[in-house]
Amino acid sequence: MMNETMKALVYQGPGRYELTDVPVPEIKKPTDVIAKVTLAAICTSDIHQVRGEIPAVPYPRTQGHEFCAEVVETGSAVKKLKVGDRCMVLPGTFCGQCVMCQSGRFSFCQDGGIFGSIGSNEGCHAEYIRIPQADYTMFPIPPGLTEEDVILLPDMLATAWFGITNANLQEGQSIAVIGVGPVGQCTCLLAKKAFGAKQVIAIDTLQYRLDLAQKEGNADIIINPAQDNVKQ
Template identity: 35%
Template sequence: MKGFVFHGPGQASWEDVPDPGVKEPTDAIVKVGMVSICGTDLHILRGDVPEVPPGTVLGHEAVGEIVDVGSDVRTVRPGDRVLVSCITSCGRCRFCREGRYGQCLGGGGWILGHQVDGTQAEYVRVPFADLSVHPLPAAVPSEVAVLLADIFPTAYEVGVLNGQVRAGDTVVIVGAGPIGLAAVAAARLYAPERIIVVDLARTRLQAARRLGADVVALAGEDPRTLVDDLTGGLGADVAVEAVGVPASFELCTQVVRPCGHVANVGVHGSPAILHLENLWIRDVTITTGLVDTYSTPTLLRMAAAGRLPTAELVTHTFPLNHMAEAYDVFAHAAETGALKVVLGADRHEVAIPMT
């Protein structure tokens, strides 16, 4: 089969790799129908995630069809259409029993495209299949379902729920990439008074408006003053960091009010300064986290009911074997206008980007 293989910082290619097979009785083999590229994949290619060994097939988001299962798999069978979660779960360790699947001690957690071969291939082996794939209702198309593998659970759990967004809050989201935009949609579920989105790109701010942001601001146009003006100098109740660079994290700590919450979602590849000399007296809560995906079944039901505005996020589609081209488009989002890029085995044309 073919897969997109990481060979070291700045090096990856679509090439022949061995077909996966069942290794453990809890495994499932999935024929990949649709995958997406995550910002974390870009971090890996840049060398920001050094624990990923060369030779690894990248990717941790997919929709596909079960083609084989191990003897202990009970919840899915060959022929089932499934969502492959970005997180796998042994279901037995302390953290899995607490619903903290991202911290699994039993061989799960974020392993696809990280510690084992991932989803950006024609087939993928999924460990712990009973807890790590989700049967898909016919009402949820693949283009929607693949967004629930990672970005929507991440934005919802690590951003909105960790940040404790409540009705009437002022929420500032720094970063209008796919995660930040999903956070806009997820935050709206809690009826905040206003959502303010900050980004460097006007096109992404326009997308944030379409998804429900009340106010948008370019990062270079003094968003701190804007937040102060809108809140009477109090600051944001919740600030969500959705970029993963020091400046965006520090901005979140500057715009949050006393007793507010900073929810860091971004994947950081370099240190950020934590100004405790300013924060200690303000009772600010800072959370970090890897998504656990405990919310995926809930989000799937919402998607089936048409409650999640997913259509705005997919701007480009490619055939599965155009992986290098798709990465290039996604990596140069400022020029291409890319938000979420998806690739499908049944895709034969590159879609025209949305404007």
């Protein structure tokens, strides 16, 4: 028997962010899953949100959209998942039917959206979360892999992929990646190992990030404008 309340990190309005008790989510539609959050990350957009820089986000709203979770309850129409499945989870849900989905703006789905952001989904910075359209939103973690191995795939790696395809990188071309935090590291990795870039140039003012990109074999040249004489 689950408790009726749980701990959650809740956006309470611009600049106001608190750890508080909220009701444990319940199944609302037959396609929902209730899941226990097993690992969550902080995205830069969470920070923008807490600062009040995304005014369309309603509050109070539990934050967070990058996470892994274990299924604890399934709605009657859920087919691909069962209690106990450890999953990675997409950053949002979409209905595929509304005017926003039909126009390709899935993040603004009127019956879903990014978890913990605009729309109707509460976020993952909590003990439990309700996941709508769960068969299409949750993916069991392959055997032998951990939550840490997969947590960056649905948002960070996908964002890197989006950036590279927007830049129209072709095999044999060189690419400069400005900023090698999690998304930048993924960009270097994809450019080097999936898109066949000739040279990847990583640029950041944090040396440990540059060192990581180089150590992993994903950057050929590293530049730290805070230390290197870039003009030279």
